[in-house]
Amino acid sequence: MKFSGQIKKMISKHLTPISYDIPIGNDLIPVSTFLDKMIAINFLNEINCIECEREIKKTFAQGYCYPCFINSPRTSECILKPELCRAHEGESRDMEWSKKHCLKEHFVYLSLTAGAKIGVTRATQIPTRWIDQGAVQALKFAKTSNRYEAGAIEVQMKNHISDRTAWQRMLKNEIDDSINLMKLKNELINVIDDEYKQFILKNESVVDFEYPHINFPDKVKSLDLLKVNRIKARLIAIKGQYLLFDDNTVLNIRKHTGFKISLEVN
Numbered sequence: 001m002k003f004s005g006q007i008k009k010m011i012s013k014h015l016t017p018i019s020y021d022i023p024i025g026n027d028l029i030p031v032s033t034f035l036d037k038m039i040a041i042n043f044l045n046e047i048n049c050i051e052c053e054r055e056i057k058k059t060f061a062q063g064y065c066y067p068c069f070i071n072s073p074r075t076s077e078c079i080l081k082p083e084l085c086r087a088h089e090g091e092s093r094d095m096e097w098s099k100k101h102c103l104k105e106h107f108v109y110l111s112l113t114a115g116a117k118i119g120v121t122r123a124t125q126i127p128t129r130w131i132d133q134g135a136v137q138a139l140k141f142a143k144t145s146n147r148y149e150a151g152a153i154e155v156q157m158k159n160h161i162s163d164r165t166a167w168q169r170m171l172k173n174e175i176d177d178s179i180n181l182m183k184l185k186n187e188l189i190n191v192i193d194d195e196y197k198q199f200i201l202k203n204e205s206v207v208d209f210e211y212p213h214i215n216f217p218d219k220v221k222s223l224d225l226l227k228v229n230r231i232k233a234r235l236i237a238i239k240g241q242y243l244l245f246d247d248n249t250v251l252n253i254r255k256h257t258g259f260k261i262s263l264e265v266n
């Protein structure tokens with residue numbers, strides 16, 4: 001079977017194990033059913049911005065041309081730094097967009113990727129956000145009515161817990177199993193300022209994720225389709241937004257959003 005077209009980030013379903021589809025052109029390719037098979041991916045030397053569709057040589061913020069990166073509400077500063085969101089004060093690149101995305105219910109969560117981390121996401125992005133980062137466990141910590149409040153809580157916790165994913169350890173499945181998210185949540189409640197205590201959730205339970213895999217690699221080498229035009233290897237796992245191959249190479253599909261490729265599986 002051979003598919004070709006522009007790719008977008010993988011779409012996941014929270015099954016056991018998680019199922020993944022890659023959007024290629026107008027098709028949804030059930031890539032998690034290709035486990036243990038040889039896959040050939042060719043970059044067809046064409047990239048288009050996922051917002052305005054102009055042809056570009058490289059992407060910014062995973063799929064955008066430079067003007068869209070600077071102007072689109074989807075690449076606002078507050079996407080990476082929720083504490084910088086000003087939509088609650090009526091200020092943003094596009095208030096209509098912000099009403100639907102920033103001024104909605106958000107969660108602050110704890111997740112276990114390799115170590116524990118804290119993060120912020122819009123309510124409708126759960127559990128997608130957790131699967132995209134390759135979390136094996138996640139726990140809702142607080143619920144807020146907008147993005148800014150969630151960001152303020154996250155910032156307050158940054159001295160106590162990381163906000164980053166150690167992606168190489170995540171892909172090698174090197175999980176710190178001494179971490180207990182429920183216990184961590186209780187510790188963090190003790191350090192949070194009183195003004196934020198009203199947002200803390202009670203009665204939440206830890207959610208588990210299992211990723212499709214045969215095994216996980218001992219070391220990982222990330223592939224860049226601008227440098228390596230062709231990949232041919234056996235698929236051994238899918239985790240986060242990565243395809244993992246039997247030669248220790250990994251491909252971050254999300255990073256290549258907007259690239260035109262062909263994918264062949266035998």
Ligand SMILES: [Zn+2]
Nearest residue numbers: 049052065068
């Ligand atoms: Zn564009």
